[in-house]
Amino acid sequence: MKPKKKHEVEYLSAIVAELAEGMNIKNVIDLGAGQGYLSRTLANNYGLNVLAIDSNEDQTDGGKYFDSRAKVKNGSVQHFSRRIEDSDLSAAFDAWHPESATKDCIVIGLHACGSLTENTIRMLVDNENVRACCVVGCCYNLIQTKVDGHEDGFPISKKLSDLGVNFNLTTRMTGCQAPATWTEETSSNFYRRHFFRALFQKLIVDKCLAEAGKPLLIGSLRKHCYVDFTAYVQAALNKLKMPPQCITDDEAKQYFEEYKDKEDQIKIVWTLSAVLAPVIESVIVMDRYWFLKENNLSTADIVPGFDYNLSPRNLIVVGAK
Numbered sequence: 001m002k003p004k005k006k007h008e009v010e011y012l013s014a015i016v017a018e019l020a021e022g023m024n025i026k027n028v029i030d031l032g033a034g035q036g037y038l039s040r041t042l043a044n045n046y047g048l049n050v051l052a053i054d055s056n057e058d059q060t061d062g063g064k065y066f067d068s069r070a071k072v073k074n075g076s077v078q079h080f081s082r083r084i085e086d087s088d089l090s091a092a093f094d095a096w097h098p099e100s101a102t103k104d105c106i107v108i109g110l111h112a113c114g115s116l117t118e119n120t121i122r123m124l125v126d127n128e129n130v131r132a133c134c135v136v137g138c139c140y141n142l143i144q145t146k147v148d149g150h151e152d153g154f155p156i157s158k159k160l161s162d163l164g165v166n167f168n169l170t171t172r173m174t175g176c177q178a179p180a181t182w183t184e185e186t187s188s189n190f191y192r193r194h195f196f197r198a199l200f201q202k203l204i205v206d207k208c209l210a211e212a213g214k215p216l217l218i219g220s221l222r223k224h225c226y227v228d229f230t231a232y233v234q235a236a237l238n239k240l241k242m243p244p245q246c247i248t249d250d251e252a253k254q255y256f257e258e259y260k261d262k263e264d265q266i267k268i269v270w271t272l273s274a275v276l277a278p279v280i281e282s283v284i285v286m287d288r289y290w291f292l293k294e295n296n297l298s299t300a301d302i303v304p305g306f307d308y309n310l311s312p313r314n315l316i317v318v319g320a321k
Contacts, residue, residue, distance in 0.1 A: 114142030
């Protein structure tokens with residue numbers, strides 16, 4: 001494991017184990033388990049029975065491979081490939097054969113992506129066998145929202161719903177930033193990425209390849225794609241499955257030369273936005289906390305966890321019946 005992952009796994013596994021011991025529970029469902037680093041630690045170090053669920057079969061197969069190499073000696077780890085779209089755990093329970101007599105369990109997630117965190121929290125409320133949850137969220141930009149037509153989306157608490165709180169995609173992306181950890185190099189790269197993205201959007205709209213006001217989802221690109229704007233354009237077109245010839249290198253160079261002085265304006269906008277990142281994240285996490293409180297659980301808490309410099313998404317939501 002890389003130092004960041006090792007730190008996260010050691011810290012979160014200790015919290016989950018303490019919660020399990022206090023509630024006399026031996027079973028854990030690890031959602032978004034990936035290759036099972038946290039699951040194996042909970043089994044080997046704490047003797048827990050873990051069902052490791054991930055939507056990616058390659059990750060699940062990788063987890064099984066590492067299980068065979070690690071030779072889990074305590075507890076147990078069982079892998080299950082399934083995409084979690086809601087709080088229904090019936091298929092998981094049917095597939096699971098924990099060694100203990102009861103299926104009472106704790107649901108957990110280490111950087112559960114997007115709405116997987118909300119679904120994990122709802123599992124505690126909606127499933128009799130789920131006795132507690134312990135989850136760290138991430139990728140706030142991928143959270144489903146009520147305003148986008150998802151009935152169970154953000155905000156999930158009555159408190160924020162009644163206040164009419166809504167975060168659009170740009171706001172949720174802002175909540176993912178961790179400016180306190182930026183170095184001069186990462187700051188420069190951050191601004192350059194957003195300048196290229198904004199300029200690309202203008203270019204494709206001007207060429208009638210996209211509608212104004214409807215940003216296309218490009219996602220992450222490799223570092224070499226940002227060496228210059230021409231490389232970025234070709235990488236973005238490829239990601240969008242658009243023909244490379246629809247924007248020539250000469251057009252890309254022309255746009256960059258025409259608008260390169262606007263990069264400083266992008267820096268100002270994104271700096272002001274990044275300053276608000278902790279506020280946005282706090283509101284999203286508090287929404288989850290208020291949801292737990294509104295459902296009258298015996299425990300609802302937010303625990304500041306990992307070393308922020310190593311792992312900025314470090315707010316652990318804990319709930320228990």
